[in-house]
Amino acid sequence: MSATHGKFIWCELMTPDTGAAVDFYGKVVGWTTTQMSVPGMPPYTIFEANGVGVAGLMEFPAEPEGKGIPPNWTGYVAVDDVDQSAKDFAANGGSVRRPPEDIPTVGRFAVVADPHGAVICIMTPAPMDNPPPEAPMGSPGQVGWHELYAGNGEEAFAFYSKLFGWTKDHDFDMGAMGVYRIFAEHGTQTGGIMTKPPTVPMPAWCYYFNVPAIDSAIDRVKAGGGTVLNGPMEVPGGSWIIQASDPQGAFFCLVAPKR
Incomplete structure (x- = not known):
């Protein structure tokens, strides 16, 4: 395992009203926002603390909404090989809720669940030329x-x-x-x-x-x-x-x- 395997690297909110979420979390947590455009993907908002992205925001897709899943925050954990980790989740009693797929320029991710059904995302991030410095533990907005x-x-x-x-x-x-x-x-x-x-x-x-x-x-x-x-x-x-x-x-x- 590499030095990043198993590290929480991102948090993401899916909500039916992204505008309201930007306003609410901006006031409550102090986040500012920028927009990210990825070809073939829906609009994506980045929540930032001190100019560095810490979380993401996207509109709630109709599919999970129809299954009774409420708006939610989900964490992303870095793994060395997302395809292998997804197989490992399934082989050890968990499940794969969304098979591995690529997000252009960002990385490859999957949605998985542990054996009791708690959902989390795993991702093998794309290499970054200049990764942002890590904020000190306890920094506001992190x-x-x-x-x-x-x-x-x-x-x-x-x-x-x-x-x-x-x-x-x-x-x-x-x-x-x-x-x-x-x-x-x-x-x-x-x-x-x-x-x-x-x-x-x-x-x-x-x-x-x-x-x-x-x-x-x-x-x-x-x-x-x-x-x-x-x-x-x-x-x-x-x-x-x-x-x-x-x-x-x-x-x-x-x-x-x-x-």
Whole structure:
């Protein structure tokens, strides 16, 4: 495995109202936007923090909408060989939801799911001549944490550890809610995995965006027509989080170093 295999590299929102999403997340997270044009592909908006792309936005296609899938955020994980990784997902009890295909000038990707149905994207990025510098951990506007509400936390960690090379950083005992496993990618803490509580309808990944302070962010979420579903809550290490939904119903989370 290369030094990038298993690394989260992108986050993407599919929503029926891209204009509303640009306005909402611009105010809540502080993102600016640019447009990207790829031949043969639908329009694509890049969310930027300090002039560097951190996430993408595209209009919700009619096909998944008709299947009852809500607007959603999805993460992308870099893999050395997307075709082989898609086969590995299927061979280890997961599934391939969209077979590997090329995005001209960007890379080759597939949509996959783990054995309990949590969906994620995998991608082998196209080589870049001048890749942008990585922002420091915790920088505002960056994706600060990746969290899996798993069908079974232990089984999910074993699955992703095998396919992405993730390692156990440490476990946090959450009492009645079970064990929260913090995992590392190439030695860097990058997310957590836990067995989902009954209130979460299906196994799913969720993504935390960095903001400077949580209380003012809550005000911006509410003012923009979003809904705070959980929090504010202090987490181990002293950060504060909320879980929320945007005006179109996409689930997202915010994390900040202070109230």
